[in-house]
Amino acid sequence: MVVAEFSVTPVVGENLRPYVDAAIEVVKRSGLNYEVDAMSTTLEGELDQVLDVIKKAHRAVMGVGAGRVLTEIRIDERETGVSMEEELEGYRAAI
Known part of the structure; x- marks a missing residue:
């Protein structure tokens, strides 16, 4: 199991x-545990699953017309x- 933080930024x-x-x-459709915040999304799952979701999210942004996309990942x-x-x-x- 891994926890990954990623952000997909359309240019x-x-x-x-x-x-x-x-x-x-x-x-959302991935079925993985996730949390969205103001600057990134955090995912939890097996490494291959998480990387596949990040790849699909990256491609989805390209698919809606972003000519350039920057994706950052921390695992x-x-x-x-x-x-x-x-x-x-x-x-x-503590909060």
Whole structure:
């Protein structure tokens, strides 16, 4: 199990929402545990599944007309496994 944070950034004009919505729709349909925030999306799953979803999200943004797309990915993988909830547990308890 891995936790991955990624952002798909279309290099287009001011209105990014239709492009970002296309990427988020791919994530929703994936069935993986995810969390969307203001700057990125965090996914949890097996490495191959997560990478496949990120690739599809990237392609979805290209598919709705972005002529150029930049995708950034950070992956946390441990021998013992990791979950989003475990990563955030201490922080959420403090809030």
